[in-house]
Amino acid sequence: MRRLSAFAWRSLAARSLRSVLTVLGIAMGVAVLFAALATGGAVNAAADDTVRVMLGSADLRVTAFTESGLTPSTVAAIGETPGVSIAAPEVERRTYLLPGPRLDPQLHPDNVIEGTRLVPGATGVVISERLAIDDGLGVGDELTLGSRVDPARSTVRITGIAATDGRLPGADGRFVIIPLDLARALFALEGVTRVDLKIAPGVSVAQVAAEIEGRIRSQPYTMVGPAELAASLRSATADFQATTGLIAAVPLFVGAFLIYNTLSMTIAERSREIALLRAAGATRRQVAWLVVLQAHVLGLAGSILGVLIGHLIAAWLAAALAGEAGAVGGVAPAGPSLAPLPIILAIAVGLLVTIAAALEPAWRATRISPIESLRRHRDVAPVAGTRLAWLGGVFLVVGAAGLFLWPGDQAATGLLRSFGLFAVLLLVTMLSPIILPALGRAAGLPFAAILRAEERLARGSIVRNPARTALTVGALSVGLSMVVAIGTVAQSDRRGAADWLAEVVPGDLLLTSIRPVAAQEGIATDLRALPGVQLASPIGRFDLAVRGVRLDAAAVSGSDLLADGRLVFLAGDARTSLLELDGTGSAILPASLAARLSVGVGDSLPVLTADGGPGRPWLGGDREAHDPGPDRGNRAPWLARRHHDVRAARRRCVCSPIRARRGGDCTSTRGSGRPEARAGAAIPRLRARRRPRHARSAVLRVRPARLDRGRHRRTGHRQHAHHERARARP
Template structure:
């Protein structure tokens, strides 16, 4: 039996290769995302691992440090040089080096463009030659001289190579300090660690005294102390020794502890990226299941005589099942292997793309045993699951079928499908509704599982739905295309189950694309609406790179002719009652002039401290005016009072609002994230725009936008995300297209005699190709129609569910949805090319006389 199975496998290489392709793509995605994130992981480990000194002393921040790093605000709390001396004098300490570090100091290249890629920090430090824990220096001079005084700088070698500067040139910088623009002479080039890679960041090195002037207000102070333990003293002993003499708001950690903290913060950040890719891998595999299920179903149906012969010759039902599953196993193993290889290719491609954007990943790809295991398990299990149903069906072929030519494998009853499909759809819909509208834990999981169940349910119902939909989709064929049209329509309708299963794969992709497009359009509509209705400020000043900027800009902007008022908005992380929270800081009274901020309860005057919160959040947290919460900031820890509750406001998500003073008291650097600019009544807006442009000209990353430009840029951001998601969902669509190709090719093979007869009585090759093309279009459009319908339901209910969280405008991009359906028809045409050509090439005589 095994030999017979393998032989029949070899005989149908092409068909199996096509179903294996779905597995290859799905596994490639899974393997690719693991390999890529592992590679990033390794790169960061290499960069940060072992670079800390034996012990690090730093200001004690509440919560985890990464939320502060995330806002690039850090803290203004500094370490005095006296404390550095005290630490250096401890018996277990060999040396203590004060360090200054700023993460918002960007190098401009010779063209005046910011050199770091999006999100990567521009790091500035002071020079010292203290060693890392492994005894090697963190920075080494590789060319020129060390910066020895004011106006001198050294750059890291990677940045230096890309910048176009030569030693002796004046280098330009942009910073968040009081001096937004700075120039310094390039005197030397340093290398960071062993490899020199900074993963896209830039490094500027200054002499200590000058760095203090630039970054800590000229005090003889530091941000951090790197401590080297004396011979014979362990890092832990030294840490405890230092802790004993440290004031309350500082902490000492061993280098290993710092490294671990950094690593886990990075892992968390990458974890999201990995999950993101894995979700698409899951979608690809899910769609692949339909393709494999369908391919095996057709193959089993076509081989029912062969199966029956096996049965007649004495093979047991289980043996027949097993032989089909064995085929699936082989397909799964081959598909997983190829998928793994392709996954390495995908990871390499991502690595190259990231490299092109400046995030260089050193070394080769990382292939962990875990990746290999997951790739094979996923690939094989998915294939086996998809093949199980056809395999069971194969075993039910009665032996008598071998003797007759009109018995095909029994199709399991439609009713069974209806019941299960209906039940799954309802259950899925209920789960979705619960997750979306009720207040439950794991809402996302409920929604995800619900969508999954609805997909399977609708796929099971699809054969029943297919017939009426096809009657509409292909109903006009006979009128438009005559007999050719009639043949195409009847062919699409003759096996609704096969047509539906083929279309289901496309349905899933289309449903997701539709839902995403609705969310995207709604997001755009929401922003438009908010700006149209609730924002009175004519201009918004923001930083394209997402970095905050110096308050001096707000100051200068308010001096521009025709400017009535400038409202700065600051953001920071903070810990509220133990939870890490996103804080916004501004003057609510001024903000109220720039945009709607309707107060529901209490006062909006934060001048005496306290905080505001949105209506929804107050309710879910159980807060009312007069209650207090504990707010921890880098330099403060105090109870603050809720003094007011605000209602729906454009551009605010309902979070905590404090005064800028509260942030500054908490040692959060005074940096603005956004400025709203209100012009004088009757001022010429174009002139004001020009004036503001002049103010921000110094900093290339900070831009002035009027309402239209602001809308445009926020729409661009939404669209960029949409295109990324579309591109990834394109993979699912590609698999669906292969499914259509496969089904058509198999159907043509099945209908060889029919094709021969049609050709004999005078159907031309062209007409034959058109017949197949029309059938293909019918299948594709069926999938698109079902998908768009489902996507509409998903998209609208998702929007309804998060309407309260700010996405309150529903927008259904009708034109886009029509484009999707038209695209599906085009997909149908493309999918038919190969099967149609094969059919047209059939030799008429041989086709008629095949058995």
């Protein structure tokens, strides 16, 4: 075999252009695959990095479920739990200048690169390096933090600058670390956002978690460890990785087709040489080996080249995503590293695809009879049946993969429609050998008038080998369908987000505040007073626990929604339900959530409210008595244990209970599903309806929020920066 392999080499070298093009084709597929793998790895690494920065060396994080935070008694109970060696309470709030997570010096390494770190009793603050660079701040400068509660204490002196090597999702590297008592004073807080725990040696995290569950029964909370947090962040990036994987499938398929085509053509051209080898004593195995070896050479060269190109693509992708902090499931990937696993995986997949594409040509080569060498004319007629069977097999595999990957929560009609289309595609491809002559004649008509001879030659070339043409048509169809599928999925995602805005929010602009805004502050009134503003409708966003499942909820003005009339109701009376929203204790659920919770119009829904007590809204429609909810004391630990379930549920459910028609849109929920976003979940929103034309510029100065996917979170940061500058200027 070894000596015969030189023959394979020469065969490839003899058709160098074809070989090079094939190698490039494979390289293209492997490059995209490797870029996807490397970026996915970088995203996962960034998620781990984020966890490290967020938790430091903490083993467990107990986070308040409600806005009021964990009370001092709860914090004390947590701190006194056996097995807890360090309990570091923290407050996190967004403000004009972000007082970020208080990195407890006992749990976080000293990452202050200039000045001094915070010590107990310190009066100064530490700011992030990014904030210092962005805003030209340094040690000794003064900084004014946004606070309406205690303005006297809001101006602080910077005593240190912290490195921002780690990535905090949502913070965009701009954070201020302030003393805990100052944070409480500025935000009028008694409790804390969370408590990070360091477990004593010899005690397991599970033991401490169980102990805390037994001790804290007075208020709801969630509890996560580094592994759960990392898994949570990683799951948030799963869509991105799945999409990049799907994108990689297209060029890989094209590469496979190129390999198949190259080898098929080589075998067709060299059938007599192969027959000669057989007559001279080459076994079928040797002939198959020759073909597979050629595929190997092409595949390996293409895969290695692909990895190199893929690394460049991944680096470019990382650079692009670096500017979009939190664009990928809340984390910003660092540059890709040449880790061995993605390299091995990409090369292995490249080789596997190559060999799979070479199997049929290799098999066909072994079928060449030695008698071929005796004939004057080479019989290069393809085995049409085999080739079409191969094509049908590819279609079936792609179809099966599509069925496997089809989102479970999508309507069955969509699935049927897609497979109907797929079947038509397959049918057309399989019939193409029959319809090709007529089709070729029709397609050639415009050219026949001026290029008669060329048209006939071209047509003859198409119909000379119908099976090969069918294969090309089929390959193009599959590739095109994959591209269309990716485009459709992406567009559907974008449309889902846009629909949410179009269907639910009656206004033209969505203004998001970075802190809770009380009704008494009169911002809605101020907005209504703006020239051109017709309506300013407040929206409050908050977390809700229903049967132990955390959901995003929004408080809206029912009368405004009723006036707008865009919300579509599948059950219950729209008018009654919306008007009841402005009363007490009523809720509107999206159909998918209602189905998941097995509730209908008129049912009661026990929920946890901000004070930790059980609220009892009912679903719009008939009001009726409801059963008291389960014991609230048992709810919180159950919530903690089911943290992953909660996240999974949140990803499936819609972002607002007022969204009634479109189930399964998780565009907006995912952002708030992360811990840092949860802390600021109760962000009231104000909807402003603008009068046309003349009022536009005035309103646009406040920068409209954009809800299209991928920019949603970034919008929040930009908005924040805008407010910050706007408020700092006077």
